Amino acid sequence: MTKKCYLSHLECGLCGERFDADKLWNLCPACRKPLLVRYDLDAARASFARGLLASREPTMWRYRELLPLRDDAFKLCLGEGFTPLFRASRLEREIGHAPLYIKDEGLNPTGSFKARGLAAAISRAYELGVKAVSIPTAGNAGCAMSAYAALAGLEAHVFMPADVPRPFINECRVLGAQVTLIDGLITDCGKAAREGVEKHGRFDVSTLKEPYRIEGKKTMGYEVAEQMNWTLPDVIIYPTGGGTGLVGMWKAFDEMEKLGWIGPARPRMVTVQADGCAPMVKAFNEGREFAEPWPNARTIADGMRVPAAVGDFLILRALRESGGTAVAVPDAEILESTFLLGKATGIWPAPEGGATLAAFLRLRKDGWIRDGDSVVLFNTGSGAKYSHIWD
Numbered sequence: 001m002t003k004k005c006y007l008s009h010l011e012c013g014l015c016g017e018r019f020d021a022d023k024l025w026n027l028c029p030a031c032r033k034p035l036l037v038r039y040d041l042d043a044a045r046a047s048f049a050r051g052l053l054a055s056r057e058p059t060m061w062r063y064r065e066l067l068p069l070r071d072d073a074f075k076l077c078l079g080e081g082f083t084p085l086f087r088a089s090r091l092e093r094e095i096g097h098a099p100l101y102i103k104d105e106g107l108n109p110t111g112s113f114k115a116r117g118l119a120a121a122i123s124r125a126y127e128l129g130v131k132a133v134s135i136p137t138a139g140n141a142g143c144a145m146s147a148y149a150a151l152a153g154l155e156a157h158v159f160m161p162a163d164v165p166r167p168f169i170n171e172c173r174v175l176g177a178q179v180t181l182i183d184g185l186i187t188d189c190g191k192a193a194r195e196g197v198e199k200h201g202r203f204d205v206s207t208l209k210e211p212y213r214i215e216g217k218k219t220m221g222y223e224v225a226e227q228m229n230w231t232l233p234d235v236i237i238y239p240t241g242g243g244t245g246l247v248g249m250w251k252a253f254d255e256m257e258k259l260g261w262i263g264p265a266r267p268r269m270v271t272v273q274a275d276g277c278a279p280m281v282k283a284f285n286e287g288r289e290f291a292e293p294w295p296n297a298r299t300i301a302d303g304m305r306v307p308a309a310v311g312d313f314l315i316l317r318a319l320r321e322s323g324g325t326a327v328a329v330p331d332a333e334i335l336e337s338t339f340l341l342g343k344a345t346g347i348w349p350a351p352e353g354g355a356t357l358a359a360f361l362r363l364r365k366d367g368w369i370r371d372g373d374s375v376v377l378f379n380t381g382s383g384a385k386y387s388h389i390w391d
């Protein structure tokens with residue numbers, strides 16, 4: 001039996017205009033900004049108590065009523081979400097700060113938290129009748145999209161820069177996707193993908209250009225609260241590219257408060273980016289509402305190599321409302337912290353995960369993180385596919 005879904009409507013994150021949630025949308029047609037999913041939270045509050053969660057499946061679908069799917073027949077699940085939140089005791093002793101937690105997203109299907117967003121997006125697209133999906137990607141998102149498209153039997157088109165490491169390309173191909181390698185950056189892949197979208201009617205699932213990936217990613221916020229017994233940490237450090245997870249968690253906290261699951265306290269949200277691609281850090285420091293595109297974006301942490309994010313204003317809003325901050329770190333520090341994280345926790349992190357530790361060390365040193373602050377670091381992916389950087 002399908003559980004009730006409280007999906008109500010879509011709302012533009014900038015102009016606030018409302019849209020029918022049972023139709024397919026990409027960006028807001030008026031202002032070309034992301035659409036956010038809204039639920040009937042008053043109705044949900046009356047019947048969806050957090051105590052119901054205890055007996056539910058250990059995936060992100062345990063929050064089923066607050067995910068955007070009408071009918072369970074279209075639910076595509078490979079076990080994504082409800083990843084462990086580890087207390088990193090040896091790392092705490094090593095660096096002299098506690099409590100410190102790692103949310104290990106590397107255990108998701110296809111090895112990164114992109115599985116959450118694409119499980120939600122592809123399930124919803126499948127329910128709304130889409131037959132072919134398309135994505136420009138630096139790697140992980142393409143693998144995740146390919147996996148859920150394979151599960152549903154949808155045609156999958158992945159556009160990757162030709163210099164993406166082989167393991168990402170191989171995975172997409174094994175999962176049945178049509179992979180097109182483009183000489184250029186992710187922005188050039190976006191242009192190439194657009195042609196197929198316009199000519200062949202493929203649905204574009206680029207970050208924040210459809211409303212549902214953020215809904216999958218927001219479940220990280222629900223999980224952190226549930227796993228910390230309905231409290232939240234003082235600080236969350238998040239490696240930011242398009243910002244879906246950060247914006248998603250910020251949305252989740254708001255939803256949970258309206259559901260009566262948590263109180264008004266919020267973590268200070270921290271964006272970490274690499275020195276070679278730090279558009280959000282620059283915009284945050286300059287007090288801007290939107291970020292300027294970053295020229296010649298370079299970093300070993302591919303997931304953070306996003307020179308321009310459509311949801312920039314949503315990221316910046318969450319950082320400011322939370323009393324958070326934004327930090328840029330050089331690749332050398334990212335790599336060093338990735339090795340430290342690995343040897344002190346037993347988790348093989350992606351460099352993006354290592355970047356959160358690099359940011360932590362800086363913020364701890366300059367006193368922004370204080371004694372006793374509880375901190376959650378997001379290891380957003382497994383290190384296994386990054387063979388090119390470990391040598």
Ligand SMILES: *Cc1c(COP(=O)(O)O)cnc(C)c1O
Pocket residue numbers: 112114140141207239240241242243244245246303304350352353380381
């Ligand atoms: C995509 C990605 C990121 C960035 O995530 P956003 O939510 O788009 O900011 C970070 N780490 C890894 C491993 C990624 O694949």
